[in-house]
Structures are given as structure tokens and as C-alpha cells.
Amino acid sequence: xxxxxxxxxxxxxxxxxxxxxxxxxxxxxxxxxxxxxxxxxxxxxxxxxxxxxxxxxxxxxxxxxxxxxxxxxxxxxxxxxxxxxxxxxxxxxxxxxxxxxxxxxxxxxxxxxxxxxxxxxxxxxxxxxxxxxxxxxxxxxxxxxxxxxxxxxxxxxxxxxxxxxxxxxxxxxxxxxxxxxxxxxxxxxxxxxxxxxxxxxxxxxxxxxxxxxxxxxxxxxxxxxxxxxxxxxxxxxxxxxxxxxxxxxxxxxxxxxxxxxxxxxx
Amino acid sequence: xxxxxxxxxxxxxxxxxxxxxxxxxxxxxxxxxxxxxxxxxxxxxxxxxxxxxxxxxxxxxxxxxxxxxxxxxxxxxxxxxxxxxxxxxxxxxxxxxxxxxxxxxxxxxxxxxxxxxxxxxxxxxxxxxxxxxxxxxxxxxxxxxxxxxxxxxxxxxxxxxxxxxxxxxxxxxxxxxxxxxxxxxxxxxxxxxxxxxxxxxxxxxxxxxxxxxxxxxxxxxxxxxxxxxxxxxxxxxxxxxxxxxxxxxxxxxxxxxxxxxxxxxxxxxxxxxxxxxxxxxxxxxxxxxxxxxxxxxxxxxxxxxxxxxxxxxxxxxxxxxxxxxxxxxxxxxx
Numbered sequence: 355x356x357x358x359x360x361x362x363x364x365x366x367x368x369x370x371x372x373x374x375x376x377x378x379x380x381x382x383x384x385x386x387x388x389x390x391x392x393x394x395x396x397x398x399x400x401x402x403x404x405x406x407x408x409x410x411x412x413x414x415x416x417x418x419x420x421x422x423x424x425x426x427x428x429x430x431x432x433x434x435x436x437x438x439x440x441x442x443x444x445x446x447x448x449x450x451x452x453x454x455x456x457x458x459x460x461x462x463x464x465x466x467x468x469x470x471x472x473x474x475x476x477x478x479x480x481x482x483x484x485x486x487x488x489x490x491x492x493x494x495x496x497x498x499x500x501x502x503x504x505x506x507x508x509x510x511x512x513x514x515x516x517x518x519x520x521x522x523x524x525x526x527x528x529x530x531x532x533x534x535x536x537x538x539x540x541x542x543x544x545x546x547x548x549x550x551x552x553x554x555x556x557x558x559x560x561x562x563x564x565x566x567x568x569x570x571x572x573x574x575x576x577x578x579x580x581x582x583x584x585x586x587x588x589x590x591x592x593x594x595x596x597x598x599x600x601x602x603x604x605x606x607x608x609x610x611x612x613x614x615x616x617x618x619x620x
Numbered sequence: 621x622x623x624x625x626x627x628x629x630x631x632x633x634x635x636x637x638x639x640x641x642x643x644x645x646x647x648x649x650x651x652x653x654x655x656x657x658x659x660x661x662x663x664x665x666x667x668x669x670x671x672x673x674x675x676x677x678x679x680x681x682x683x684x685x686x687x688x689x690x691x692x693x694x695x696x697x698x699x700x701x702x703x704x705x706x707x708x709x710x711x712x713x714x715x716x717x718x719x720x721x722x723x724x725x726x727x728x729x730x731x732x733x734x735x736x737x738x739x740x741x742x743x744x745x746x747x748x749x750x751x752x753x754x755x756x757x758x759x760x761x762x763x764x765x766x767x768x769x770x771x772x773x774x775x776x777x778x779x780x781x782x783x784x785x786x787x788x789x790x791x792x793x794x795x796x797x798x799x800x801x802x803x804x805x806x807x808x809x810x811x812x813x814x815x816x817x818x819x820x821x822x823x824x825x826x827x828x829x830x831x832x833x834x835x836x837x838x839x840x841x842x843x844x845x846x847x848x849x850x851x852x853x854x855x856x857x858x859x860x861x862x863x864x865x866x867x868x869x870x871x872x873x874x875x876x877x878x879x880x881x882x883x884x885x886x887x888x889x890x891x892x893x894x895x896x897x898x899x900x901x902x903x904x905x906x907x908x909x910x911x912x913x914x915x916x917x918x919x920x921x922x923x924x925x926x927x928x929x930x931x932x933x934x935x936x937x938x939x940x941x942x943x944x945x946x947x948x949x950x951x952x953x954x
Contacts, residue, residue, distance in 0.1 A: 356742045356745075357739070357742040357743045357745075360738075360739055360742040360743075361739065364728060364731060364735060364739060367731065367735070368728065368730045368731060371730055371731075371771075442724075443724050445686070445691050445721065445724065446719075446721060446724050446725070446726045448690075448691045448710065448714075449689055449691065449714050449719045449726075450714060450726070450743055451711050451712070451714040451715035451743060451744060452711070452743060453711070612691070612710070613693060613707070614693075
């Protein structure tokens with residue numbers, strides 16, 4: 355099974371070749387982080403507390419979000435798989451003696467790791483320099499945040515993998531992206547922290563898988579009691595449940611797709 | 621059916637067929653129509669053969685290739701490749717065969733060729749020493765040395781193709797399936813690849829099944845050709861046999877010094893006129909016909925076109941379509 359680590363390393367190296375894009379990404383994320391933070395600071399200076407969030411929590415979540423945007427890829431980029439299904443190049447992928455989902459998972463986690471280390475971390479550092487962020491006090495807490503980020507990356511992959519698998523039936527997944535590209539960021543707590551919505555709405559959104567890519571990691575970093583079970587362990591359990599459930603669904607749909615569906619192109 | 625299975629049978633297909641369901645018509649009045657892409661193919665390929673799988677576009681070649689490699693499930697029939705049912709055990713089969721689709725690549729676009737080749741070692745679990753030895757051999761034979769460190773996106777088509785072939789062969793597969801391996805390549809690259817395939821076949825006994833539109837590939841490589849037309853098998857045998865089944869006449873192309881009406885010469889029939897150039901279908905010895913033409917007209921230039929496989933195959937299709945197996949000496953001056 356050493357093929358998957360090898361694919362992971364190659365995914366990492368592949369994205370490391372785009373250096374200018376990485377620097378541009380850090381700049382974009384930092385600028386958007388500052389704008390969002392300024393808006394929330396204005397809001398919280400009028401109302402110091404909303405549903406258990408104060409100014410520090412909200413600004414911290416803005417930078418967790420900006421640091422994770424590229425890693426979990428809620429707004430894209432799509433996996434190359436979609437284009438390969440559309441053109442039939444997926445035939446080549448299916449001719450490898452490896453699992454289709456395992457291959458793409460390994461590759462995407464390589465990408466996510468590169469993105470977290472070289473794009474997310476610098477963005478978050480910019481946030482800590484410019485604003486007064488709420489940060490974990492112990493190394494153990496930081497370690498749990500890292501686990502949460504890893505689970506978020508797996509969920510981010512699994513969601514995108516499912517969107518692209520739909521391409522086996524509908525051929526072009528741009529329509530799906532048009533919908534989830536809009537709903538995903540809202541449900542993830544990217545547009546606004548979910549705590550700012552009415553409790554009934556945020557309760558529903560929190561239970562959906564998108565929340566586990568941004569909102570839950572942010573609450574884990576903040577150590578919020580709004581997490582499932584009121585603890586970090588509950589938050590991690592929710593994330594792990596989504597990661598496992600979505601991957602199982604992905605594996606099942608893959609087997610249906612490759613048995614029933616036609617690889618395009620001559 | 622399985623009782624005829626011998627250890628050296630590489631591909632065994634009996635009554636293989638694949639239907640597709642098409643939806644047509646306007647959105648709310650769609651009708652479903654079933655089309656057979658491949659019908660009732662019987663094919664046995666034994667170890668060490670090189671088989672050319674020919675047919676016009678849309679004949680069912682790619683559908684057959686997809687079924688053989690397990691990425692398309694047959695609708696009917698029995699299929700075993702290396703003793704395995706491809707669509708059920710696709711991943712297991714993939715570990716034992718090598719596949720190259722000429723128009724696609726398995727290499728990683730952004731990374732040096734060396735990285736993709738190194739990855740195949742993990743993918744097929746080849747021991748490091750074996751991998752190094754085979755890679756050294758293939759690097760020398762296919763002259764990969766100068767561009768092993770180049771990102772795949774910067775390779776020329778010929779270089780990329782050689783890279784893809786290497787990736788397909790590094791694990792020493794017993795069966796190599798090639799879909800148009802020389803498409804778009806220049807003469808030198810084609811020749812390198814052909815010589816290499818012959819060598820792999822002779823030295824390692826690699827069984828090769830290839831589809832191609834390139835006559836040179838067929839003539840240089842294939843001991844045996846299988847012709848498929850409209851989903852059914854039209855011919856299975858050697859190349860000479862195929863030519864004999866459908867004799868296609870040679871064509872004499874004459875450039876006269878001035879445009880002239882269609883020539884009427886004994887032993888030849890004019891099939892096409894384009895300014896001073898005329899195409900004569902030869903029924904007689906070319907020298908005799910050339911003499912007769914030269915007696916009446918001044919000739920600027922001439923060539924004799926040998927019947928090519930494409931022409932032979934085309935006549936075979938026409939014969940089959942008309943319900944007469946042979947001979948139908950209609951020309952294909954292309």
C-alpha cells in the first residue's frame with residue numbers, strides 16, 4: 355500500500371511548483387480577512403455579544419476561515435477528476451491497479467497539506483500580527499486543532515469527490531459547482547460565523563457536512579461550548595463521522611459508477 | 621466454454637457484445653433506442669501474438685478495448701483476459717497488463733517524467749532492483765535519457781508517447797493493449813516505437829493487441845489482423861490472407877505535361893482526373909500500361925500506389941455491406 359503515500363508526496367510537490375500563486379493566495383486571504391474582520395469589529399462594537407460570540411471570537415474565526423479556505427476548497431478548485439470524467443481521461447485512472455477514490459484522496463491531501471502549511475499558516479500569522487486573536491493556550495489544544503484541520507481537509511475532499519462523481523451521470527459538473535459554490539460557503543460558516551444566525555438556522559447548518567470544514571474547526575480552536583456535546587471531543591467526533599460517512603458514500607457511488615456507467619470518448 | 625481455456629490463452633472472448641441505450645428527441649418526448657456497438661465477437665489471442673485490431677471510426681474498436689481492460693461491462697458473452705473477468709476484477713487485471721491510449725496520458729502533467737515512472741514502481745509493487753534494471757533498459761531503448769527530468773507538459777508528443785509506453789511496460793506485463801500508439805507521431809518516432817514493440821514481443825514474449833489507422837504499424841508489426849465493422853467481426857487471419865480476400869488493384873498516378881481528357885488505355889481504367897494528373901487502376905503489368913500511355917502522351921512524372929490496408933479494409937466493408945464477401949475491386953485512390 356505504499357502507492358498512496360507516494361501519490362500524496364507527488365500531490366504535495368505538484369502544488370509546490372506554483373509559487374507565485376501561493377504568494378498571491380496569502381495576499382488575497384489576508385486582505386479579505388482584514389475586510390471581514392473590520393466589518394465584524396464594527397458589528398461587535400455595537401453589540402458586544404451575539405449567541406456566545408464576542409469580538410475576539412468572531413475575528414479569530416475570520417482568520418481560521420481564511421487560513422482554511424484553500425485547504426478545504428469549499429469554493430473550489432474542483433478536483434481534476436471532474437474534467438477527466440467529462441473527457442473520458444478517467445479511463446486511464448481506472449486502468450491503474452489502485453482504488454480511484456484512494457488515489458484522488460491521497461493526491462488531494464498532498465495538495466491540502468501544502469496549502470495548510472504554506473498558505474494557511476502565513477495567512478493566520480498575518481491575522482495574529484494585525485488583530486487580537488483568541489489562541490489556544492496549551493500545546494495539546496493546538497494538536498487537537500491540527501487534527502480538526504486534517505479532518506476538515508478529508509471532508510472537503512469527500513464533498514468535492516461526490517460532486518465530481520455526479521459527472522459520470524450528468525457529464526458536466528459546473529452546474530453542481532454553481533449551486534454548492536454558493537451554498538457551501540454559507541453553510542460552512544465562511545460568509546459569517548454560524549453563531550450570528552438565529553439559533554434554529556445555525557442548528558441545522560451546524561449538522562450539515564460543510565460546517566465541519568470551517569465552523570467546527572474554528573469552534574474547536576476557540577474551545578466553544580456550542581460544539582456537539584459541549585466539548586472539543588464532541589466536535590472532533592462529528593467531523594470524524596462526516597469524514598467516514600462521506601468516504602463510504604464515495605466508495606459506494608464509485609463502484610456503481612464504474613460498473614454501470616460508460617467512460618466517454620473513443 | 622471455459623474448458624477450452626489453456627494456460628497460454630491470453631484473451632478469450634466468446635459471443636462478446638455491448639449495447640448502448642441512447643435517449644433521443646425533444647426533452648419531454650424522449651425515446652430510448654438500443655444500439656449494439658459490438659456484436660457477437662469471438663476472439664482468442666494466445667501468448668506471444670501481435671494482433672492488429674482494425675476497423676473504421678465507430679466500428680467498435682474502442683468499445684472492445686474498454687471491455688478487454690475492464691472499464692466497460694459487456695452486455696452479452698463470455699470474456700476472460702489472463703484468466704480474469706475484466707469488469708469484475710478490473711484492479712487485479714490492471715496490475716498484470718499494460719495499457720496505452722495514444723490520445724491520453726497516464727503521466728503527471730506538472731511533474732518530471734522520472735517522477736511518474738517512479739510512481740509505477742509503487743503502483744505495481746515492483747521490487748526496487750527490478751524496477752531500476754527495467755527503467756535503465758527502457759531508457760536506453762526508447763532514448764528517454766535527455767528528458768527524464770523534464771516536466772511532462774513540456775514534452776513533445778513523441779517524447780510523451782515514449783514515456784507512456786515506458787510507464788506501461790515497467791512492471792513487465794504479459795499483455796500490452798495499445799489504442800493508436802503512433803497517432804500524430806513523426807516517421808522517426810513511429811519507427812522507434814515499432815522496433816521497440818517488436819523487440820519486447822521477441823525477447824519477452826509480450827502479447828500485444830493494438831488498434832491503429834496506421835498501415836505502417838500493421839505491416840511492420842502484426843502477424844495477425846482482426847477487422848471489425850459495424851460491431852461485427854469481418855475478418856480474422858494474416859495480412860496476406862486479408863489482401864487475398866479482397867484484391868485491390870494497384871493504382872498508377874500519371875502527371876501529364878498538359879491537362880488531357882480521361883485516358884483510355886488497354887489494361888487500365890481511369891478512375892480520377894485532376895488537371896494534368898490522372899489515376900489509372902491497373903489490371904495489367906504497370907510497365908506495359910506506362911508504355912501505352914507514353915506512346916500517346918508526354919509524361920512529366922508517375923508513381924505506382926500499392927494497395928494499402930486501409931483500401932483493402934474499405935473494400936472488405938463494402939463487400940460485406942453488399943452481402944458479397946469477395947471480390948469487389950473498387951478503388952480507393954487516396
